[in-house]
């Protein structure tokens with residue numbers, strides 16, 4: 083479904099990715115783990131078109147995204163929940179969700195998407211008239227995910243959904259991720275919490291200073307002594 | 317007193333119509349569109365042509381001016397600002413000033429520098445029964461202009477708060493990248509914002525022309541700056557802020573105009589000479605005391 087081929091990314095003089103190749107098959111959950119600054123968010127920004135590769139290519143369903151504007155990538159079925167939530171603080175919860183459905187045509191379809199998101203996050207239904215900036219961190223994370231789901235993506239890019247959440251909320255976010263997967267959405271998940279990520283994922287890639295150093299099934303990565311030492315804190 | 321209040325509100329209304337364009341464009345682009353006063357001027361001249369050359373009724377003339385100004389806004393955005401979208405902020409700012417000067421000089425070239433008489437499209441005589449009963453001089457003109465301004469402001473508020481494109485404008489104002497991730501075509505939203513702000517300024521241009529009876533190519537300068545001050549006063553980027561700021565500017569200016577300062581026998585400062593100085597004093601005071609403006613959210617990125 084998604085394929086990166088030998089991609090380099092530069093931020094000005096800084097090279098953030100070095101020849102990164104990875105693949106996400108339809109229906110899978112793939113996780114990307116790595117230390118701070120390894121380039122995980124950069125990979126997601128690359129897929130959603132916020133930044134462009136200096137070498138290599140990004141293919142979505144076989145077509146290159148090189149010349150596709152970020153908003154048109156959304157139209158192709160890719161939603162990106164960016165790092166740090168980035169909800170529209172001055173807009174209400176409902177308005178944020180409506181923005182997530184910006185490209186969805188028809189009131190009925192938007193209504194249906196909204197019901198689905200409210201079912202997934204009942205808290206958002208209660209808070210729908212509230213300005214997003216006044217939500218708690220966990221609620222904002224739910225809103226960020228719900229907003230991305232409003233567009234009914236086929237590929238969902240999640241950047242550290244559990245960051246800064248209390249342990250029980252982390253559990254429920256991963257529960258939600260499993261639920262999203264059951265709806266047939268493909269996921270590329272960036273996580274600091276490698277424990278949880280490897281538990282929910284089918285495959286994983288390990289990124290170190292802009293290079294993929296390891297990739298395998300999630301099970302085998304979780305059993306790998308190097309991974310255990312570096313990312314699972316054992 | 318009530319007389320002054322009515323004059324202040326009339327002036328504030330025109331400022332509001334201009335200030336909204338500054339504030340909305342700043343919201344989506346973080347750019348002060350210095351050519352905005354000239355859009356107001358061009359709108360005024362389009363209205364003048366519609367009234368005195370084509371003899372259109374007032375409402376239609378306003379509409380034509382709004383459409384013309386919107387087109388001009390779109391052309392300015394497309395031609396001058398979009399190519400600079402990823403250039404340094406200063407380049408866009410200098411371009412904005414350049415466009416402003418270009419339009420002023422084009423105006424002088426085509427129309428000459430002398431002011432043109434604006435047809436009194438609406439009866440400028442005071443409404444007799446109000447003068448008799450309440451002792452206030454309110455003209456039919458003022459009433460019509462205020463009502464039209466109120467309608468435009470209400471329509472705009474509705475667009476910004478209720479419509480899909482209005483919500484997209486707010487989303488782009490808050491976080492352009494996140495808006496892109498929603499599938500919002502940011503370029504289109506920015507173009508729409510320019511059109512909307514310009515249309516409103518165009519209407520303001522017609523009202524101003526009718527109210528003061530003249531139009532000239534440099535007429536956008538002072539009202540443009542005052543409206544800009546109003547937008548900063550209210551909190552640039554905030555739509556209700558711009559309306560509030562404009563009203564306050566109208567009040568301050570009208571208030572100052574009515575005083576006379578006798579510094580010495582040879583130096584008498586009348587309100588009309590002080591007026592502009594006060595406007596800028598207000599700007600400096602806000603920047604010092606409350607940089608985010610009255611309704612602005614503090615801590616946001618500034619020019």
Ligand SMILES: Nc1ncnc2c1ncn2[C@@H]1O[C@H](COP(=O)(O)OP(=O)(O)OP(=O)(O)O)[C@@H](O)[C@H]1O
Nearest residue numbers: 093096098116117118119120121122123124125165
């Ligand atoms: N806009 C930018 N300008 C310059 N350098 C950047 C920019 N964004 C990221 N970088 C650099 O690129 C590298 C990768 O950043 P990235 O955000 O992808 O890391 P990450 O793996 O997501 O880290 P974290 O776990 O801390 O979120 C870092 O060294 C970072 O400093």
Ligand SMILES: [Mg+2]
Nearest residue numbers: 122123124165
């Ligand atoms: Mg990151």
